[in-house]
Amino acid sequence: MTDRICAAIPAYNASATIGAVVRGSLDHLRRVYVVDDGSTDNTAEMARAAGAEVLCHTRNMGKGQALRTLFECAAADGYEAVVTLDADAQHDPNEIPLFLSAYVAAPSEIIVGSRMREKDKIPRDRYNSMHIARFYISLAANQFIEDTQCGFRLYPLSVIKTMELHGQRYVTETEMLIKAGDSGKFIRFVNVSTIYGEAGSHFRPVMDITAITAYVMSYLTIKWLREGIVPDKPNTYRRGSIIDALHRSKLVSLIFQFITVLTALPITVFFLIEFMIGKDNFASIRKLGVAFKIITASTHALPGILIVGAVDKCLSRFGSQKRYIDDFIEKWYPNIWGRKE
Ligand SMILES: Nc1nc2c(ncn2[C@@H]2O[C@H](COP(=O)(O)OP(=O)(O)O)[C@@H](O)[C@H]2O)c(=O)[nH]1
Ligand SMILES: [Mg+2]
Numbered sequence: 100m101t102d103r104i105c106a107a108i109p110a111y112n113a114s115a116t117i118g119a120v121v122r123g124s125l126d127h128l129r130r131v132y133v134v135d136d137g138s139t140d141n142t143a144e145m146a147r148a149a150g151a152e153v154l155c156h157t158r159n160m161g162k163g164q165a166l167r168t169l170f171e172c173a174a175a176d177g178y179e180a181v182v183t184l185d186a187d188a189q190h191d192p193n194e195i196p197l198f199l200s201a202y203v204a205a206p207s208e209i210i211v212g213s214r215m216r217e218k219d220k221i222p223r224d225r226y227n228s229m230h231i232a233r234f235y236i237s238l239a240a241n242q243f244i245e246d247t248q249c250g251f252r253l254y255p256l257s258v259i260k261t262m263e264l265h266g267q268r269y270v271t272e273t274e275m276l277i278k279a280g281d282s283g284k285f286i287r288f289v290n291v292s293t294i295y296g297e298a299g300s301h302f303r304p305v306m307d308i309t310a311i312t313a314y315v316m317s318y319l320t321i322k323w324l325r326e327g328i329v330p331d332k333p334n335t336y337r338r339g340s341i342i343d344a345l346h347r348s349k350l351v352s353l354i355f356q357f358i359t360v361l362t363a364l365p366i367t368v369f370f371l372i373e374f375m376i377g378k379d380n381f382a383s384i385r386k387l388g389v390a391f392k393i394i395t396a397s398t399h400a401l402p403g404i405l406i407v408g409a410v411d412k413c414l415s416r417f418g419s420q421k422r423y424i425d426d427f428i429e430k431w432y433p434n435i436w437g438r439k440e
Contacts (some may be wrong), residue, residue, distance in 0.1 A: 100199060103179040104253075106131040108151070109165030110186035114140040116298055120184055121149035123192030127199070127403045128182065132172055134165040142186070162250075162301075163264070163271030168340065170259050180206075180255045187298035190251040190291065197289040198253040205287055209258055209279050212251035212291035213276050220293040227428045228308050231404070234397065234432040236273055239322060240280025241333050241383045243436035244271045244287050247276060258284060261338055265346035270314045277318055281336040281383075313356040318342060320359045320366060327373040333383035368397045389435040400431040 106124040110117050110133050117133065124131045133151040135143040137159035146153045154168060166183065173181045182198050184190045190212065201210045218226060229248050236247040250272065253293045258279055266274040280286055321342050322335045336342065346352040359366075374381050374391040384391055414421060 100203070101128050104128060104199065104202065105173050105176075105178045106192075106195070107166070107173060107181040107183050108133045108146075108186050109136060109162050109169065109183070110138065110142050110146065110160060111136045111162075111165075111301060112138045112140050112142060113186035114142045114299075116137070116152075116188040117142050117186050118145045118149040118334075120186055120190075120192060121146055121151040124182075124184060124195065125150050127192060127195040130176075130178075130240055131185070132169055132181075134168050135158055137270035163266050163268050163274075166271055167264055169265065170256060170295045173262070174256050175261075176360070177255065182253045183250055185250045187300075188296060189294045189298070191294065192290075194251070194291050197291070198251075201287055201289050202253055202255070203423065206287070207255055207257060208285050208287045209255070209275065210233045210253040210287045210289060211246060211276070212236075212249045213246035213288040214249055214291060214293035215245050216290045217293035220295060222295060223422070223425060224304070227424060228304070230428055231432050232308075232311060232315070234256055234271070234435075235312075235319065236276060237436065238383070238387075238394065239277040239315055239318050240286065241283075241386070242280055242286060243434075244276055244280070244286055247273060249291070251291050262336070263338055263343040263347075265352065266314060267420055268310065269302065270310050273311050273314060277315070278336045279333055281322065283316075283334040313360050316363050317345070317356045317359040320346070320363075321385075323370050326383060327370060328378070328380065330377075330379040331382050335384050364399055367395045371395045375406035387436065393433070393435055397431050400427075403427065403431070 106128045108120060108131065121131050121133065131151040133146040133153045134145065135153055135155045137156050143153050154172060156165065169181065180202060182195055185190065198210050214221060233244060233247045237243045261282060262275065262278040264271055264274060279402060325335050326332065345355045371391050374384065380412055381391065408425045410422050411422050
């Protein structure tokens with residue numbers, strides 16, 4: 100089986116850690132691909148010295164583009180599936196066998212590492228953003244996904260082939276979960292260790308969270324516009340469908356996302372009314388058995404995050420340790436699936 104699966108590591112300025120990640124991965128898989136994404140340090144040399152096959156982007160194109168390059172390369176070399184790991188040693192390569200066993204049981208499902216077993220190790224602000232992201236991504240993917248932001252995953256390339264990928268930077272990983280889930284595929288998870296070490300992050304909290312939120316909102320808008328009028332069809336994605344057409348051009352995608360964010364609050368009320376009047380529309384929501392009222396309320400609470408966050412910041416200036424934001428997020432973005440973590 101290790102002949103059919105390879106490791107794939109997107110890397111950007113990761114010279115301190117990439118060697119160990121590559122060597123650790125080679126203990127479990129015969130081939131490791133690294134995309135050096137325009138690094139300004141010697142990431143490529145370190146990866147090569149550790150035994151990886153290295154592809155180089157001439158400039159930094161972001162994690163999403165690096166993943167696309169890795170998928171293309173693995174597919175061209177005849178692999179069936181890839182295990183992706185972060186380059187900054189946040190994932191323990193010795194946990195690769197967990198993914199391989201899960202793949203044997205379910206060869207056509209994306210398998211996501213979940214760090215929620217040790218969620219207290221996640222910095223609280225990152226956890227909060229993951230919690231909100233999970234609420235909406237799970238709605239779009241028609242199922243509860245415990246950890247939507249972990250880069251330690253196994254992707255069967257047959258599943259990747261069923262979707263067009265347009266997301267930039269960190270959006271791509273969200274896009275893949277949504278499109279797989281919303282075309283009717285189950286997304287599996289395996290528990291992995293939660294490691295927050297020395298390495299810094301390239302994740303830009305405001306920009307990258309905004310990009311992910313805007314993408315998910317734009318996706319849900321199209322999904323729910325369709326589900327509002329087409330009965331009994333919870334899975335709305337198919338390769339080449341309207342959502343792909345709207346994201347093919349960067350400019351159109353940007354305008355479309357901007358409009359959906361601006362209109363998110365009134366359009367959710369419109370969807371709620373449609374939901375209350377209809378009987379077998381919004382099949383994905385009805386199947387989940389959740390009240391659309393909660394989703395509408397949560398969406399209207401989104402601006403509250405900025406306000407409560409600002410209040411916490413002000414209070415902390417005066418030496419207060421109180422964080423109202425944590426309770427706010429737990430309350431307004433509940434686990435409506437009732438699944439245990
Ligand atoms: N190829 C490429 N990979 C990136 C880039 N930014 C991040 N990564 C990869 O994505 C992983 C996770 O990114 P990181 O910045 O550590 O985000 P965090 O772990 O979510 O805080 C890194 O370890 C890299 O493997 C980028 O610009 N290009
Ligand atoms: Mg990291």
